[in-house]
Amino acid sequence: MASYQGHLAYASILGAAYGCMGALQMDLDWGPVFLGAGLTTLGGLLPDLDSDSGVPIRELFNLAGVVIPLLLLRRLHRHGFSIEETLVLVGAAFLLIRFGVSRLFCRLTVHRGMFHSIPAMLIAGLTVFLIYQSPDLNLRLYASGAVMLGFLSHLVLDELYSVDFMGARVKLNKFAGSALKFWSSSRLATFTTYLLLGVLIWAAWREVAPTMGEQPSTPAPATPGST
Numbered sequence: 147m148a149s150y151q152g153h154l155a156y157a158s159i160l161g162a163a164y165g166c167m168g169a170l171q172m173d174l175d176w177g178p179v180f181l182g183a184g185l186t187t188l189g190g191l192l193p194d195l196d197s198d199s200g201v202p203i204r205e206l207f208n209l210a211g212v213v214i215p216l217l218l219l220r221r222l223h224r225h226g227f228s229i230e231e232t233l234v235l236v237g238a239a240f241l242l243i244r245f246g247v248s249r250l251f252c253r254l255t256v257h258r259g260m261f262h263s264i265p266a267m268l269i270a271g272l273t274v275f276l277i278y279q280s281p282d283l284n285l286r287l288y289a290s291g292a293v294m295l296g297f298l299s300h301l302v303l304d305e306l307y308s309v310d311f312m313g314a315r316v317k318l319n320k321f322a323g324s325a326l327k328f329w330s331s332s333r334l335a336t337f338t339t340y341l342l343l344g345v346l347i348w349a350a351w352r353e354v355a356p357t358m359g360e361q362p363s364t365p366a367p368a369t370p371g372s373t
């Protein structure tokens with residue numbers, strides 16, 4: 147199993163590369179570039195939120211408690227909240243994540259369960275996509291790509307560390323296949339993960355569909371005799 151520091155180092159290097167790519171290839175401003183680099187790093191630490199113990203977990207939930215409300219700012223602004231109301235809501239979101247969600251999360255997840263999986267990576271990406279409201283679709287995709295890249299790097303690193311290189315022989319240890327997976331032995335956890343993934347895909351599609359071609363998303367089917 148790769149350590150917290152290992153994941154942090156690996157994900158921050160990837161984040162720097164992802165930020166550079168955004169600046170050079172997509173011509174992004176420094177704001178989105180650093181946001182992308184930061185989200186990649188955060189994504190690289192996210193899967194170990196399920197490990198229930200230690201300082202990193204508290205740090206991660208603190209960080210998530212700050213980052214998520216900040217990403218929500220544009221959405222709150224769009225709904226016409228005043229500065230004071232926005233501050234109250236951001237503070238409430240922090241408390242909810244830091245003390246509510248973190249406790250629930252620790253109770254519901256097991257280490258190396260469904261939170262270390264490909265669908266969980268997609269859930270993280272879609273969550274960022276939905277929270278981060280920007281009129282520019284490319285920016286939203288860039289931000290969600292960042293968190294997914296970091297998440298994937300974590301899964302790959304965990305998987306690599308489950309391989310013991312004994313000379314020329316490669317031996318798998320007991321954690322093999324527990325990171326880069328599509329389902330777990332718990333049917334309930336697998337089902338819940340895919341249900342959440344389905345809901346998020348639906349929500350993202352609902353936001354994106356109207357902007358594509360400006361066509362009505364669901365034209366009424368022409369049934370005989372309806373006119």
Ligand SMILES: [Zn+2]
Pocket residue numbers: 193194262300304
């Ligand atoms: Zn891990």
